[in-house]
Structures are given as C-alpha cells and as structure tokens.
Amino acid sequence: MTEGPIRIALVDDQPLFSAGLKMILRSQPDMDLVGEAINGDAAVKLAEETLPDVLLMDIRMPVMDGITATKAILGSPALASIKIIVLTTIQHDEAxxxxxxxxxxxxxxxxxxxxxxxxxxxxxxAGHSVIAPALTNELLRDYTTPAAGNDEVLVDLSSRERDVFLLAAKGLANSDIAASLVLSEATVKSHVxxxxxxxxxxxRIQLVAFAYENALLS
Structure with a gap:
C-alpha cells in the first residue's frame, strides 16, 4: 500500500508570507495543504478538524500565540501525534x-x-527533529532557569537508560551514543x-530541555 501525501496545515497571520508558503507546498506532489488559520485559537480548531501530519505554526499571532496553541494541540491525546514546526523571525529567541x-x-x-x-x-x-543539537543547547543555556539539580526526576530510568539520557541530552546522535557505550544503534534507539x-x-529536543530545566548537565 502506497503512503499518501504529507498532510500539512499552515498557521500564520501574515498574508504575503502565507501566500508564498502555500505556493511552495502546493508545488510538491508528496504534500497536501489541508487548511490554514491566522491565529492560535483558530489553529487548535483547524488541528481538530483536519488532523494534519505536520503543522507549520507562527509564534507571534493575535488572539492566541503559537506557543499556547502548540501546548493546547500537543496536550490533547487526540492531537498529540501532530508534528509541529514553529516559524520565527528571530533564531535566537526565548519564544x-x-x-x-x-x-x-x-x-x-x-x-x-x-x-x-x-x-x-x-x-x-519521518519522526525526526529539525534543530541542530548545538543550537538547542545554546538556546536552552541562555533562556532556561534551571531548578536545583535533582536526580530524582530520573528515578524511573534504569542505569543504562540514564547513561543514554545524559549523552542524548548533550546532543549526541545514536551512532555516537552507541560507540561511547559499546551498544548497537538499535539498542540505543530502543533505550531512547x-x-x-x-x-x-x-x-529528543524536549529531552534536552528537560535536562536543562532540571540542571542535569554539568
């Protein structure tokens, strides 16, 4: 059975930018633009109605911003499988x-x-993230206020999972973690x-954020 096109929803309040994006998306045979919205509140409704595979979400919008909308969408069990890519004008941004x-x-x-x-x-x-590990670490270092370091947040992890967690939190790829811990990449993927x-x-991006928030990285 052939997999269908990637179903994409677009959320942005700038008409000119949105028009350009729509032209690009509609030019791709493996992509299908299933809907658009101009604010975060409408984005949540759009996600519920269309269940896109990928949602492109502007950060700064009227009525409800993109961060609040992202939390609302991914916090819903029915919508949690949607992959959200946020759009921003500034790369080094607390938002x-x-x-x-x-x-x-x-x-x-x-x-x-x-x-x-x-x-x-x-x-x-395909199930991967689109942000460089080094940039993730830089952003989180500059804009995260960590709690006191507390290993108790990792209490449910096995000893080997803790090893994998700390290396993944530093931005290492599965192949690098596997080499460091003398494991197969398949085993590392399973641990992650x-x-x-x-x-x-x-x-994995949230994993890095979790490590910074809990002061688990030296």
Missing part, C-alpha cells in the same frame, strides 16, 4: 525555547530557503524510546 518545551518538533526562521523548508517537513514527518515514554517527553 523558541518555550515552543521546544511545549513539544514542537523543531523550528524554522522565516527567511529559510524553500528547499530547506520542504526538507524539514519531510524530516519531521523508553526514556521518552517514561519521562513523558515527545521528542
């Missing part, structure tokens, strides 16, 4: 951190190239999935 903490699968600046935008959508749809489930995190 990006809030979006990561809310569960966004990544972010793009609005001046990104069409090619990178399309690649990011396909990457997120278990860690995310136990800590109730949606993706």
């Amino acid at each position: 990006v951190v809030r979006a990561i903490q809310a569960g966004a699968a990544g972010f793009l600046t609005k001046d990104t190239t069409p090619e990178f935008l399309l690649a990011a959508i396909r990457t997120v749809h 999935g278990s860690i995310l489930a136990k800590l109730r995190l949606k993706n």
